[in-house]
Amino acid sequence: MAVLIVIPARYASTRYPGKPLVELAGASGRRKSLVQRSWEAAVSVPGIDRVVVATDDARIRTAAEGFGAEVVMTSETCANGTERCSExxxxxxxxxxIVVNLQGDAPLTPAWFVEELVAGLRAHPTAEVATPVLRCDGRALNGFLEDRRAGRVGGTTAVFGSDHKALYFSKEVIPYTSKTYDETELTPVFHHVGVYAYRPSALGAYPKWPQGPLETLEGLEQLRFLEQERPVLCVEVEARGREFWELNNPEDVSRIERMLATMGVD
Incomplete structure (x- = not known):
């Protein structure tokens, strides 16, 4: 089965304009743009046939071609990364x-997250969309809760049924738990990792569906599938000692740079 990775990269982000070109220092202090680090994460995944950066901005195109990426230009009207992948x-x-959407704000995505996601979709021939989820330990959950107390939108959480089909995704911390967890203790909260694998038929249909109220309120593109009653398979992955975070806000730059230094990633 031929697999394509698309890295959607939009300059005009509402929360963080120019985010794909923000430079992040690695372990040695070497600085690389966010889109380059995301591209390097994508090309490290075994068994992938092609990796492209999809953008509507000439600045991102120039930067991406400068570090050797293949670029596909898309329209400015794409509402989110899934629509950009479709185009x-x-x-x-x-x-x-299979088309994988490796979002351009997730440079810490380990290769095995994508491998297991693709394997999960292959193992469920009736599934149209799959996305990875990572069980939070106490440290990660406390980080989510601290972000919300400070008024920051941090990571996204997911809840799913016994068949691993998603019930809901939210920028709030769900499900609610009143328990206090130690840093290394596993919790019932799952961090949704911003990667998707689609069947081409589902990806092609997506832009034709209207944005529903849940997608509009949460600002989460995957909710459009749920609002259209299209099941989303949640594939549980393990961190294997790696830290994971997405760059959503300017405050996340220092957090990701600290993680790069800890992991020795240049």
Whole structure:
């Protein structure tokens, strides 16, 4: 099965304009743009047939081609990364069995997250969309709660049923728990990792559906599938000692740089 990774990269982010070109210092102090670090994460995944950066901005195109990425230009009207992936696939002429959306704000995504996501979709032939979830330990959960207390939108959480089909995704911390957890203690809260794997048929249909109230309120693109009653498979992955975080706000830069230093990633 041919697999394509698309990295959607939009300059005009509402919360953080120019985010794909923000530079992050690695372990040695070497600075690379967010989009470059996301691209390097994508090309490190075994078994992938092609990796492209999808953008509507000439500055991002110039930067991406400068570090060797293949770029697909998409329209400014794409409402989110899924729509941009859909347009990129159409521009490339199809020919792929699975399309992975590795969002351009997730440079710490380990290769095995994507491998297990693709394997999960392959193992469920009736599934149209899959996304990874990571069980929070006490440290991660407390970080989420601290962000919310400070009025910051941190990571996204997910709840799912016994069949691992998603029930809901939220920027709030769900499910609610009154218990206090030690830093290394596992919790019932799952961090939604911003990666998606789609069947081309579902990806092609997505832009034709209207944005529903839940997607509009939460600002989470995957809710459009749930509002259209299209199941989203949650694939549980393990950190294996790696830290994971997405760059959502300017305050996240120092957090991600600290993680890069801790992991020895240059």
């Amino acid at each position: 990129a696939l159409e521009t490339l002429g199809g020919g792929y069995d």
